Amino acid sequence: MEAVRATSAWVASHSSHVTVDSSGIEKVAERMKDSIPKVEWDFEGIHYFDDGPLTVQYLFVLDALNFCFWPDKEMTYDHLAAGLKEALQNDKSAFDADRLQKYTGPELRKLLKWPRPLPLEEERVRLMHEVGFELERSFDGKASKLVESCEKSAAKLVALITSHFPGFRDHTVYKGHQIFLYKRAQIFAADLWGAFKGQGYGEFNDIESVTMFADYIVPAVLQQLGVLKFSPSLADMIESNREISSGSEEEVELRACSVHAVEEIRELIRRKSGKQVLSVELDLWLWAFGVQCASLQHHRTLSIYY
């Protein structure tokens, strides 16, 4: 995750459309230095959990599909998480590696009880197949094996996932430099940590190395908090719901500056109070705040990464 941190910092220092505002960072750090409002993982009560390997399989499939909800206002992350949970409760073998490789678009819709095509449905199906194929080829079909082989290191887990599963390789080229964001690979490590409460499959000795998850909700929250400032043209694109293309300078800056800003907030809290705050905790607080804010205007990019 050092690569995510370093390359995001590089974007922030060469940015043309997004600025990380130091007085905004100061305000948020000051507000949070004594206590970060604690948000429970699964505060929504929508995720499958049985304290065993099937939960790991569920979370891996969930995070393989954890992207691009906005084109259909009603299909949200909550629907996906709850829909996959119900599917698994009804059929414990629904996410077996051989089954994952066979789903069609209409079957996935049926699984999620969704009446119309899902956003980026073909990509979602392709990524399910990829997960099933590679789990079967390299990990006896089990996401739990993948996690076990990382010896309690989130950094190793992210490296292993991104080397085996191309769909998780969330990176881009910005002003000639390769930038890494690894949103879905990192959120899988954080979901394990949150679901298993830092024990068993969720025990990581280096959870502090995980950065925030560069999605489309948190950048908008950081802007509302005065931490990110947008150029007039970018602000106009977001306000008028104009699509921002994947890999454009604007899109990379929105995501990378968010990662960098959360790292700066975390560092400032450490200097002010001596407390080691995790980016994962800051992220969950910011995200939960964002999804509960109905008027939040976020950027719109068609992407399989977030």
Ligand SMILES: Nc1nc2c(c(CN[C@H]3C=C[C@H](O)[C@@H]3O)cn2[C@@H]2O[C@H](COP(=O)(O)O)[C@@H](O)[C@H]2O)c(=O)[nH]1
């Ligand atoms: N930064 C960040 N982004 C996150 C999450 C989560 C869910 N995390 C779970 C883990 C424990 C909790 O209890 C949460 O349930 C989803 N997303 C992103 O949001 C967007 C979907 O939004 P909407 O259109 O409103 O459904 C989409 O890009 C999705 O990838 C997070 O935690 N952090």
